Amino acid sequence: MAVSKQLKLQHLLWRAGFGxxxxxxxxxxxxxxxxxxxxxxEASATEPRFFDVVDGALGGLLMGVGELGKMENNxxxxxxxxxxxxxxxxxxxLQSLNLIWLEEMVHTDAQLRxxxxxxxxxxxxxxxxxxxxxxxxLHIFRTHALxxxxxxxxxxxxxxxxxxxxxxxxxxxxxxxxxxxxxxxELFTLGRGRYTExxxxxxxxxxxxxxxxxxxxxxxxxxxxxxGEKTVLGKTGKFDGDDVLDILLGQRQxxxxxxxxxxxxxxxxxxxxxxxxxxKLGDRFFESGYEIMPLLEAIFTSDWFxxxxxxxxxxxxxxxLWVGMxxxxxxxxxxxxxxxxxxxALGQVLLYPPNVAGWPGGRNWxxxxxxMLRLRLPHIIxxxxxxxxxxxxxxxxMMGRKxxxxxxxxxxxxxxxEPLLTIFSAQPEQSLLPQMARYFWQMPDAQPPVDTxxxxxxxxxxxxxxxxxxxxxxxxxxxQLC
Amino acid sequence: MLxxxxxxxxxxxxxxASLWVPRFxxxxxxxxALAHNGRILVMIQLSGGNDGLNTVVPYQxxxxxxxxxxxxxxxxxxxPLTDEAGLHPELQALKSLYDAGDLAVLHNVGYPNPDRSxxxxxxxxxxxxxxxxxxxxxxxxxxxxxxxxxxxREVCPATVLEIDDTLSLALxxxxxxxxxxxNPGQLYQTARSPYFTDYLAAQxxxxxxxxxxxxxYKTMAExxxxxxxxxxxxxxxxxxxTYPDTGMGKHLKTVASLILGGSETSVYYLSLxxxxxxxxxxxxxxxxxxxxxxxxxxxxxELKAQGRWNDVLVATFSEFGRRVAQNAxxxxxxxxxxxxxxxxxxxxxxxxxxxxxxxxDLDEGDLKFNVDFRQVYAxxxxxxxxxxxxxxxxxxxEPLEFV
Numbered sequence: 023m024a025v026s027k028q029l030k031l032q033h034l035l036w037r038a039g040f041g042x043x044x045x046x047x048x049x050x051x052x053x054x055x056x057x058x059x060x061x062x063x064e065a066s067a068t069e070p071r072f073f074d075v076v077d078g079a080l081g082g083l084l085m086g087v088g089e090l091g092k093m094e095n096n097x098x099x100x101x102x103x104x105x106x107x108x109x110x111x112x113x114x115x116l117q118s119l120n121l122i123w124l125e126e127m128v129h130t131d132a133q134l135r136x137x138x139x140x141x142x143x144x145x146x147x148x149x150x151x152x153x154x155x156x157x158x159x160l161h162i163f164r165t166h167a168l169x170x171x172x173x174x175x176x177x178x179x180x181x182x183x184x185x186x187x188x189x190x191x192x193x194x195x196x197x198x199x200x201x202x203x204x205x206x207x208e209l210f211t212l213g214r215g216r217y218t219e220x221x222x223x224x225x226x227x228x229x230x231x232x233x234x235x236x237x238x239x240x241x242x243x244x245x246x247x248x249x250g251e252k253t254v255l256g257k258t259g260k261f262d263g264d265d266v267l268d269i270l271l272g273q274r275q276x277x278x279x280x281x282x283x284x285x286x287x288x289x290x291x292x293x294x295x296x297x298x299x300x301x302k303l304g305d306r307f308f309e310s311g312y313e314i315m316p317l318l319e320a321i322f323t324s325d326w327f328x329x330x331x332x333x334x335x336x337x338x339x340x341x342x343l344w345v346g347m348x349x350x351x352x353x354x355x356x357x358x359x360x361x362x363x364x365x366x367a368l369g370q371v372l373l374y375p376p377n378v379a380g381w382p383g384g385r386n387w388x389x390x391x392x393x394m395l396r397l398r399l400p401h402i403i404x405x406x407x408x409x410x411x412x413x414x415x416x417x418x419x420m421m422g423r424k425x426x427x428x429x430x431x432x433x434x435x436x437x438x439x440e441p442l443l444t445i446f447s448a449q450p451e452q453s454l455l456p457q458m459a460r461y462f463w464q465m466p467d468a469q470p471p472v473d474t475x476x477x478x479x480x481x482x483x484x485x486x487x488x489x490x491x492x493x494x495x496x497x498x499x500x501x502q503l504c
Numbered sequence: 505m506l507x508x509x510x511x512x513x514x515x516x517x518x519x520x521a522s523l524w525v526p527r528f529x530x531x532x533x534x535x536x537a538l539a540h541n542g543r544i545l546v547m548i549q550l551s552g553g554n555d556g557l558n559t560v561v562p563y564q565x566x567x568x569x570x571x572x573x574x575x576x577x578x579x580x581x582x583x584p585l586t587d588e589a590g591l592h593p594e595l596q597a598l599k600s601l602y603d604a605g606d607l608a609v610l611h612n613v614g615y616p617n618p619d620r621s622x623x624x625x626x627x628x629x630x631x632x633x634x635x636x637x638x639x640x641x642x643x644x645x646x647x648x649x650x651x652x653x654x655x656x657r658e659v660c661p662a663t664v665l666e667i668d669d670t671l672s673l674a675l676x677x678x679x680x681x682x683x684x685x686x687n688p689g690q691l692y693q694t695a696r697s698p699y700f701t702d703y704l705a706a707q708x709x710x711x712x713x714x715x716x717x718x719x720x721y722k723t724m725a726e727x728x729x730x731x732x733x734x735x736x737x738x739x740x741x742x743x744x745x746t747y748p749d750t751g752m753g754k755h756l757k758t759v760a761s762l763i764l765g766g767s768e769t770s771v772y773y774l775s776l777x778x779x780x781x782x783x784x785x786x787x788x789x790x791x792x793x794x795x796x797x798x799x800x801x802x803x804x805x806e807l808k809a810q811g812r813w814n815d816v817l818v819a820t821f822s823e824f825g826r827r828v829a830q831n832a833x834x835x836x837x838x839x840x841x842x843x844x845x846x847x848x849x850x851x852x853x854x855x856x857x858x859x860x861x862x863x864x865d866l867d868e869g870d871l872k873f874n875v876d877f878r879q880v881y882a883x884x885x886x887x888x889x890x891x892x893x894x895x896x897x898x899x900x901x902e903p904l905e906f907v
């Protein structure tokens with residue numbers, strides 16, 4: 023089956039962003055294929071705006087508290103009440119940051135940057151209750167999203183959020199803590215099994231003394247650093263942390279590890295092809311000195327990216343699903359915080375990855391409960407029906423507070439139908455359903471069940487018909503895929 | 505014409521889902537086709553890190569009172585088990601079960617290199633991974649996988665149920681995932697929207713099971729037919745016991761109804777929390793224990809009266825215990841090893857199964873574990889549910905002998 027130009031464009035917009043926006047669709051649709059990639063790239067060329075959700079008072083409190091998860095370190099500086107207040111405000115600010123980022127994903131033209139920031143957020147996954155550190159880390163992802171992986175790795179490795187999360191503040195010459203060194207190798211660069219336990223021990227010694235100040239600035243604490251000779255991956259010297267990162271980046275395996283992971287994220291999460299395609303991409307990434315944009319260009323301008331076997335096979339993550347839905351069907355939400363509950367119920371909360379390994383993705387998103395909620399979602403929003411789901415509490419966030427009963431929220435929203443009506447009003451009645459199915463579904467061979475959809479849609483007017491078809495087409499297994 | 509509701513349900517589910525889950529429906533519509541050995545495990549997760557030392561109180565231990573001048577529970581208040589230890593005063597149902605020989609306590613359960621983050625430690629308990637590894641499937645999910653791939657048995661998501669709105673990692677396998685529900689009626693209403701049933705009937709037959717879309721259709725079909733099945737079972741012989749009007753009370757009543765109705769569910773998973781008592785621990789733990797104890801009293805009484813108590817094993821766990829010393833806010837901070845309770849009519853060993861925690865030999869102020877929790881899982885899987893634990897846990901763990 024030949025893949026249509028429309029499907030190809032939608033494929034690109036879903037994988038390099040969060041799906042076609044109904045407001046901008048017609049501008050895209052009229053472009054020649056050769057303009058797609060330049061347009062995407064240019065839209066992400068500007069520096070990202072820094073999301074600052076910390077006001078002066080909270081900033082002051084936080085600098086007193088330091089690392090929120092390990093309160094005992096700073097008992098003397100703040101009273102119990104002050105620490106409690108700092109925790110509470112930090113938690114609220116983290117929620118604001120979550121929602122601000124979500125809004126950016128919905129509205130920005132810099133789709134490629136935010137999508138890649140999302141990828142790096144899952145790759146360099148950390149949980150940290152200190153909003154100061156989290157907003158710094160998020161800015162690192164967004165700033166370097168399309169830049170150079172070497173710079174990104176270095177910035178993340180020196181961020182307070184990651185150093186705190188992986189206990190490097192406790193990594194001292196006398197008592198090495200290997201957590202940071204282990205995850206840098208296993209999850210951030212080489213991948214499991216590409217190093218020995220001894221490499222980790224030695225690398226941990228090189229990272230001794232890497233820490234951060236209360237304001238999140240990196241600091242090298244010379245007195246804790248082990249200045250002795252270390253041997254890491256066959257190289258010997260009086261290495262420090264920067265040297266070890268260089269050694270890791272000097273391994274071709276690092277480029278291949280990142281490229282394989284990115285291929286799964288952007289192209290096909292089920293199958294890595296047996297041919298040399300991914301191998302070559304990895305080699306080029308390595309030889310370019312880890313430049314990310316040329317790697318993305320190689321992927322998004324290739325023929326194989328648009329092959330039928332790569333289309334409609336990726337299970338959207340909860341954030342992709344929700345942001346994509348909002349881009350197709352612009353919403354005015356009565357209570358934006360309901361989106362936090364939704365993220366938890368669907369199993370993906372921005373800034374709270376499950377652990378340092380990130381979200382496993384794919385079929386892990388789907389169980390009976392999450393699928394039913396996904397399928398009901400369009401109607402929950404449009405019909406303003408009760409969103410009667412109470413997700414599990416996260417004790418790391420709750421710190422013993424009661425939360426459950428408060429979390430049942432309505433997801434009431436006003437839908438702005440204008441953009442979809444503009445796209446489809448001119449469609450003759452008989453081609454409306456198949457044309458809308460092509461817009462909402464990414465599976466090349468999907469055939470909508472016409473009778474069922476007609477039985478369950480309201481066709482009293484053209485506008486009604488378009489609206490109810492849009493909702494029903496999104497309330498399907500097919501719409502879970504991109 | 506009157507159609508009996510049950511007949512209608514069977515017909516409706518066959519019509520919609522037969523192409524996808526015939527084995528499931530056949531298994532459950534055939535009388536006497538047991539999907540497992542008939543034994544039932546009820547796992548109760550005490551979320552947030554329950555303080556084990558104020559749960560089973562070592563009231564002969566001076567260090568305990570020295571480290572907890574404000575929080576320590578006095579001997580006269582505890583419910584005595586032995587000369588050495590007694591239960592928290594609110595755990596009266598557990599005391600009665602102990603007296604009846606239906607309770608076992610295993611101390612010092614944990615794992616090497618303990619993690620003191622709730623989420624991470626819970627992850628480890630859910631996946632049964634070593635502390636250094638990140639697994640994306642849960643031990644009960646892999647139990648479900650094993651049940652499915654065996655060939656001889658007919659299984660379905662309803663084999664492993666969580667009584668909650670969302671599904672825990674523990675119940676997610678590679679191929680199969682358990683099912684989460686607040687109650688069967690609500691699940692039935694949600695799943696049985698006319699659009700979903702019609703849609704599935706129309707669109708069902710064209711998909712491949714091993715593709716992503718096939719996986720979605722399979723999950724949808726199994727959800728719809730499981731919703732039918734569980735709704736039907738829950739109404740066959742609904743629980744008549746008086747349960748407290750609490751979350752745990754309602755949830756255990758739902759479990760009792762499914763057990764009494766003959767649902768072939770082998771694992772029920774429930775949670776209670778939050779036990780994260782950094783401040784004002786006494787009141788919070790007391791309230792939660794009362795909820796737990798009252799609900800378990802009703803549950804065990806009803807199952808005993810109905811002759812089903814011997815089929816059930818209730819097990820409790822928490823992601824970690826708490827620091828030996830109290831903190832300055834009337835609470836305790838995150839710790840490590842903890843005890844597990846086991847309750848049921850078929851315990852082979854009863855009472856305190858091993859020595860109380862040592863309070864003199866600590867690891868940075870925390871208890872040292874001496875029983876790996878995966879040995880407990882191996883015990884539950886092999887000696888209770890009758891399945892081979894090694895493939896599920898990834899390696900061999902020596903089972904214990906309490907069941």
